[in-house]
Amino acid sequence: MRAALFVTCVNDAVYPSTGIATVRLLERLGVEVDFPEAQSCCGQPQFNTGYRRETEPLVRRTTQAFEGYEYVVTPSGSCAAMVRRHYPEIGGADAAALASRTYELTEFLVDVVGVTDVGAYFPHVVTYHPSCHGLRMLGLGERPRKLLEAVRGLELRELPGAEECCGFGGTFAVKNSDVSAAMGQDKVRSAVSTGADVLCGADNSCLMHIGGILSREDAPMRALHLAEILASTEEEPWS
Amino acid sequence: MSGTYLGMPAFPVAAKAALGNETLRGNLRHATHTIRDKRAKAVAELDDWALLREAGKQIKDHTLRHLDRYLVQLEESVTAAGGVVHWAGDAAEANRIVAELVKATGETEVVKVKSMATQEIGLNEALEAEGISAYETDLAELIVQLGDDLPSHILVPAIHRNRGEIRDIFRDRMGAWGRAAPEDLSDVPADLAEAARLHLREKFLRAKVGISGANFMVAETGTLVVVESEGNGRMCLTLPETLISVVGIEKIVPSWQDLEVFLQTLPRSSTAERMNPYTSMWTGTTDGDGPSAFHLVLVDNGRTDTLADEVGRQALRCIRCSACLNVCPVYERAGGHAYGSVYPGPIGAILSPQLRGIGSEVDASLPYASSLCGACYEVCPVAIDIPEVLVHLRERIADRGGKGHRLEKAAIKASGWVFDHPKVLAAGERAASLTRKLHPSRVPGGAAWTDSRDLPELPAAPFRDWWKKNRGEKNRGEENRGEKNDQGGKNNRGEGTAT
Amino acid sequence: MSAREEILARVRAAVADAPDAPPATRDYRTTHTAPERIVELLAENLADYRALVHRTDEKGLPGLIASLLADRGSATVLAPPGVPPAWLAALGPGITRIEDNPDSTARELDLVDSVVTGCALAVAETGTLVLDGSPDQGRRRVTLVPDHHICVVRVADQVVGSVPQAMPRLDPTRPLTWISGPSATSDIELDRVEGVHGPRTLEVVLVEG
Numbered sequence: 001m002r003a004a005l006f007v008t009c010v011n012d013a014v015y016p017s018t019g020i021a022t023v024r025l026l027e028r029l030g031v032e033v034d035f036p037e038a039q040s041c042c043g044q045p046q047f048n049t050g051y052r053r054e055t056e057p058l059v060r061r062t063t064q065a066f067e068g069y070e071y072v073v074t075p076s077g078s079c080a081a082m083v084r085r086h087y088p089e090i091g092g093a094d095a096a097a098l099a100s101r102t103y104e105l106t107e108f109l110v111d112v113v114g115v116t117d118v119g120a121y122f123p124h125v126v127t128y129h130p131s132c133h134g135l136r137m138l139g140l141g142e143r144p145r146k147l148l149e150a151v152r153g154l155e156l157r158e159l160p161g162a163e164e165c166c167g168f169g170g171t172f173a174v175k176n177s178d179v180s181a182a183m184g185q186d187k188v189r190s191a192v193s194t195g196a197d198v199l200c201g202a203d204n205s206c207l208m209h210i211g212g213i214l215s216r217e218d219a220p221m222r223a224l225h226l227a228e229i230l231a232s233t234e235e236e237p238w239s
Numbered sequence: 240m241s242g243t244y245l246g247m248p249a250f251p252v253a254a255k256a257a258l259g260n261e262t263l264r265g266n267l268r269h270a271t272h273t274i275r276d277k278r279a280k281a282v283a284e285l286d287d288w289a290l291l292r293e294a295g296k297q298i299k300d301h302t303l304r305h306l307d308r309y310l311v312q313l314e315e316s317v318t319a320a321g322g323v324v325h326w327a328g329d330a331a332e333a334n335r336i337v338a339e340l341v342k343a344t345g346e347t348e349v350v351k352v353k354s355m356a357t358q359e360i361g362l363n364e365a366l367e368a369e370g371i372s373a374y375e376t377d378l379a380e381l382i383v384q385l386g387d388d389l390p391s392h393i394l395v396p397a398i399h400r401n402r403g404e405i406r407d408i409f410r411d412r413m414g415a416w417g418r419a420a421p422e423d424l425s426d427v428p429a430d431l432a433e434a435a436r437l438h439l440r441e442k443f444l445r446a447k448v449g450i451s452g453a454n455f456m457v458a459e460t461g462t463l464v465v466v467e468s469e470g471n472g473r474m475c476l477t478l479p480e481t482l483i484s485v486v487g488i489e490k491i492v493p494s495w496q497d498l499e500v501f502l503q504t505l506p507r508s509s510t511a512e513r514m515n516p517y518t519s520m521w522t523g524t525t526d527g528d529g530p531s532a533f534h535l536v537l538v539d540n541g542r543t544d545t546l547a548d549e550v551g552r553q554a555l556r557c558i559r560c561s562a563c564l565n566v567c568p569v570y571e572r573a574g575g576h577a578y579g580s581v582y583p584g585p586i587g588a589i590l591s592p593q594l595r596g597i598g599s600e601v602d603a604s605l606p607y608a609s610s611l612c613g614a615c616y617e618v619c620p621v622a623i624d625i626p627e628v629l630v631h632l633r634e635r636i637a638d639r640g641g642k643g644h645r646l647e648k649a650a651i652k653a654s655g656w657v658f659d660h661p662k663v664l665a666a667g668e669r670a671a672s673l674t675r676k677l678h679p680s681r682v683p684g685g686a687a688w689t690d691s692r693d694l695p696e697l698p699a700a701p702f703r704d705w706w707k708k709n710r711g712e713k714n715r716g717e718e719n720r721g722e723k724n725d726q727g728g729k730n731n732r733g734e735g736t737a738t
Numbered sequence: 739m740s741a742r743e744e745i746l747a748r749v750r751a752a753v754a755d756a757p758d759a760p761p762a763t764r765d766y767r768t769t770h771t772a773p774e775r776i777v778e779l780l781a782e783n784l785a786d787y788r789a790l791v792h793r794t795d796e797k798g799l800p801g802l803i804a805s806l807l808a809d810r811g812s813a814t815v816l817a818p819p820g821v822p823p824a825w826l827a828a829l830g831p832g833i834t835r836i837e838d839n840p841d842s843t844a845r846e847l848d849l850v851d852s853v854v855t856g857c858a859l860a861v862a863e864t865g866t867l868v869l870d871g872s873p874d875q876g877r878r879r880v881t882l883v884p885d886h887h888i889c890v891v892r893v894a895d896q897v898v899g900s901v902p903q904a905m906p907r908l909d910p911t912r913p914l915t916w917i918s919g920p921s922a923t924s925d926i927e928l929d930r931v932e933g934v935h936g937p938r939t940l941e942v943v944l945v946e947g
Contacts (some may be wrong), residue, residue: 011702012703032439044709054651165614177690179258179572184692274928297759320911344880395928436935443935468924474882514865519913539745548751611800
């Protein structure tokens, strides 16, 4: 099976470790991974801020970059949701075709590869925050949780109020920074109350926001992308 | 009520003030979480909820598409049943019509059922200017009116007040408006409700004119529907000699049968009940039962402008249940007043800028008052895609340019160009990574992000460099790619003190 | 141009290019309740919202009503003209039945202790009584102003399962009042409190047979 990695601009520039983990995880499961270098940003920040016209070239570029791939996989629920939900209306037939071939990582693992136990080992106490776009726009449901439950050594703790937004929201975090921070602080409080040492998510934008608060508050917890937990094995521990 | 929303600051400023009020945050958190959980249970009782939601959406869309026809039909039905129909293009016209109708009765006081439409048009203030006292009779509206306050929630206008605050308002202010509250009034909700009962009963029993809104108007029969809980609605709709109902033109449903959908979805979505305690339905006037004169004032006031917007018109499906407020994390923290409108929360953020236009600072800020988390859309019983409309309104605001948006547009254009040229992008990423040790995690002076959050530490190199090095064409097929422990320069995502 | 013409013209212009929106498809259920469960469910749901539910048959009805009024200590009971005399045939000596005088003021009505009526129908799934102003239910104010309402439901022909089943049986030209439990409010901290302006005590008598 061959798949193109849509790493996303945030992961490319700020969280390459998530991209690397995704590659290693997929290769371990027998998937041949390609990285079309013409890819850049899906256009979501522009689109959600009200710059639809400025989004169009990025939609075209992304659509072209992934032409010919049967599967496009991305470790970001938010970017997957942008492609799935908005590309058809912005970019026409080709973009709609890309939308139907694009999978968020946990969807790809569970629905396409057909695994929940990816052979991972991660001896930590973990709590999972389902980011809004994955939760509501993609309907990821139990997939991330099933993947985490199968990880050896991992203890999963339920996050109170898990389905509530962390407050990132793209440019919302800047335009309404006070409300955004208040939401993030409440999310961090809930997360820390679980006693977990890792807060796991499937969207690095949200984790950047939550992690930024964890760091500022010197909380005994770090934020980590799901892909990095799933990439970790006994032989090659991630961290 | 003397408070108005005129001159409200933009949402972020007002929200910041609200965030600093610990009592307010506690009150809102308690109330919204209480109702949120109850709603989920009430909705789960109906296994055809999704179908009811779809039917509600379709009924409203069909009505809006043929609104001219249904308005004319409603007018005919109401008139045939003994009512008189008036049309008001805007708030001023509606207020003028109502004031004249009240004056014609010779009365100088009216009792009111809670109504969003009359708040929207500022009817109480307009009547006051004509020497007419309008008494709010819904418990929460009474709290707001006595407290010289503004409503902050569609269903529970005094949601920002806790029982202790309500007790104080009743003790201090009731006497000036009529029967005083007992000196030793407690803060037990049942005692507070009893004080309101006694205070308002004397007003109900002598009232000659009642003013209401309506939750629904049935075009085919001319029936109006008011859904309520306390019985104040029944008092106002039943005891006075004259009833004046002020209703937005979008409140029509075509047929009697259509009510069966909304009478299932509205109570469960709003108060999380299978059914609200009282629903009144009346068709014109009935000899010997209820008011002998009935006037219906149909109000546009920005609705036809909203209807003209192909994306935004779905906001007119709204049945004012307030489920979107109760699940909204932004509303929960900012409170209703920050929205600067009688319609707060997610629905307010799309309704107010459409009804009033995006001219004022507060209206232009409302579409951004959302993280687009989508919880509002999920609970909406008529499936208004609020995030979609928010983004659409952001487009309109960005298009218009204006304060802050010209610079933003330039930045977006520049970043778009970079993203469209991955080579430039890669160079930029590399440059940022190379200088990463120079990037502070806090920016002094208070940049919006770093006031409360650290910035992530940039990695040693972007992902695409790792790929080129380890998986690039010339490395393809090599088994040991020499990246065993190369995790691409792991970076700080809030490691804190974790080990 | 009148406001009417202006609004209609604006509506027509606003939707001129809008896509077609056909009448709704009604795929939702007409009921969620099996017929044999309906009466039990009605009783449960009425009680859940703090109505006091009593069950009896035709023969037991007068005695039950008399004892409910006596227990409450009511001196006056108003019954609309269409209430069968048999319902109030067992009243004790201390209780006076009064008629609803069409000219009586709301203030006079406020002095009445209790009211006894029938209903048009009851909806099990929502725990709702519907009154339509028929002669055994009276005008709307009589079930509103007094603080104690006893409502008699004939189980055999007045109970439906659901709201969709209720709609076709109701006449929209009559004034309708749907009652689900006593008056209540959620206005204080969004917690439900029973008893504001309507009758604070609602007693429902389900008459079987």
